[in-house]
Amino acid sequence: MRSSRLKGAAGVALSLTLAAGMVGLALPATASDSAAPDVPPGEVASSKITHLSNNPKNGALQGTGSDIAFQGDYAFAGNYDGFTVYDLSVPEEPVQALQVYCPGSQNDISVYGDILVLSTDSSRSDDSCASTTRPATQKDAWEGIKVWDISDPLAPKYVKSVETACGSHTHSLAPTKNGKDVYVYVSSYSPSSSYPDCRPPHDIISIVKIPVKDPAAAKLVGTPNLFPKGGYEGDPTRSASATSGCHDITTYAKYDLAAGACMGDGILMDIKDRAHPKVISTVRDTENFAFWHSATFNNDATKVVFTDELGGGGLATCTGEYAPELGANGIYDIEKVVKKGGKNGKELVFKSYYKIPRINDSTENCVAHNGSLIPVEGKDLMVQAWYQGGVSVMDFTDSSDPTELAWFDRGAGLSSGGSWSTYWYNGYAYSNDLGIGFDTFDIDDSIDGKAKTNLKSLNPQMQEKF
Template structure:
């Protein structure tokens, strides 16, 4: 991988960089202080064209047609972009999602908010079959008896219905309980989290499927009925996985890559102290037989390089590289850098390219790295928005695939 450019954080958005969504020639990069719009016309050196100040971490971000959605998981005094921090023990405190009209990408308009139980750490979009409605599956966790709007056990997600032509009419329509048995109870000895809701969900609407990374459990859901998702397979790794963080399907929905964010992104798990199975990806095959669909474990993948004890390093956010006939993924590993790996053989994944900025350059490393129209773009926690070129021997065929929109947690099929 070749590092081509960096657009430093600036202005009012100096907090932590988070997720990215893409549409047309624009990238929408989240930041705990708001979001930035980059023009990708010069793909190797994007230009910042809009900066929106709207504090409320993490500001997880998605786009669909003229709709942009932001997640707020930090308790605020109200739902405005002028809000201040407020303790979650206060009933008046607000957390949830904010909906924007981006029919003009250069002038985003904030049109609606929807408060959700325990806030919105992340969200995932699932359009209806006719595309007139988009649903936001809102993931949140960490309930407490002291929080009026986040009571335990909180084994549910929130579903917000957003009319695409009238996003100001967005409303909460369901709060399905995904874990009626309570889910995994956790294990303090190995830093393994209790299941209390989900951390992240990835939808694949072509197949009416969603994969949930739910802290202590991994799940596969049938989402034919968008307002009534149904768990059809549930897996648990009580030996190696500590925090089921995110999920990525392969292109034909026969595999899921789950990530384990052991230590919540703050641990240096890429050292000799931690085994290759810890803080890694878990690759699962989707087995279909006689009307049933099950997740079957295939292997683990972790970057093969050792980092220093001063570098936080663990599996984090990534996306597919659209090469037909192969399962390739580019992925962030905080200060472990960026890794491209091939999991076509799900039992034998292997790294094919990587970039490591080195110790001490970034205070937190790269949060999310996604492939979009020939290049990999990354949002760094500390130092801004990066652009990478991947060797043509790896992604040459992918460069011919033109994507009109990319939300990595709302997968769309590609033709290589």
């Protein structure tokens, strides 16, 4: 959810309420949203996706379910109250192996070798897992990243924290080619003149360097300004956000590239020098995109799928009231260009939009959110979460004509928020639902039957070539 200063499940409910009040500011496709939903309230429907299991929220982690990372036979699922480790030894029926209570929304999560990183983007009394909420207006409030040792995945050890400007809403890992260090690109936004550690303009990201063999030595090494001339100024008439930092960055270390979804702008970066990323292409959609939320490369880094989280994840944009270009994916090709001085460069070029075709109930928040590639050679396939719009599988091999191949949808009243993130890992799709826990899906073999199933790890915001 987009409101970074809201806390826990109560914060999510408030965010949904606030976003619902923004409907009048958006651009409706028609005058009415009275169309009957394709999946009636209380019912479940799907096409070429089978729901296999659900692990409901329980114990100490009653907050909002957020992102997921994978390593070996384990899934690490974020929650505003901490994270859960699931054993995937029997992938159709994951077993909850461990809960770690460490509140600090969103608890965006990544793993790399023996290192786990958590994002904290809610002002806390300190950097401990016993911290309490504190107003961001107080100078001694803490926000940033927490570094853990997971050499034993079932006994994580908290080893280091690093405070970052405006906290860490999300983060992305960028390992060096020699594997000795991993850099963390920290994305944050929503500055205020009343926040001592998060004042406008906020056109930066924070970069933390973690030595792989000594994660306790993690430290802040830079705060590069990605928008020295300022980003998009925003447009309140269509609820379009101004650029004041980035929401999410996806790295692709093999190609020394990163794609940033930066509220009002989409960017492509050269990250050959991990500590000094350079913006090489910027795109802006002043007609349809309202909040550039996340990015996904295709396997050969010739395309990027950007998502637009119109309304911060709280709007019902799939009722038919909103045009298919609103709250959707934007698909861009990365084209080679010759720049000034005869140097070769890369440029983002818009190709198409994609939005799920189903009509939802007016009470269901539905907008493009987190997904990952399905590793089928020669095709660009992506499974993706759409909050209460459910789970969708998109084929964007033809970037000008994306199509839906499969979907799963719970009708209104079955989930208090829907799917935050849905990722494909070694034969199955796993989804973290905001309200009802961890889901496992089997996608029809006609779609993923030839997919690579020997992945050793998956961080969707740190892509690796399959």
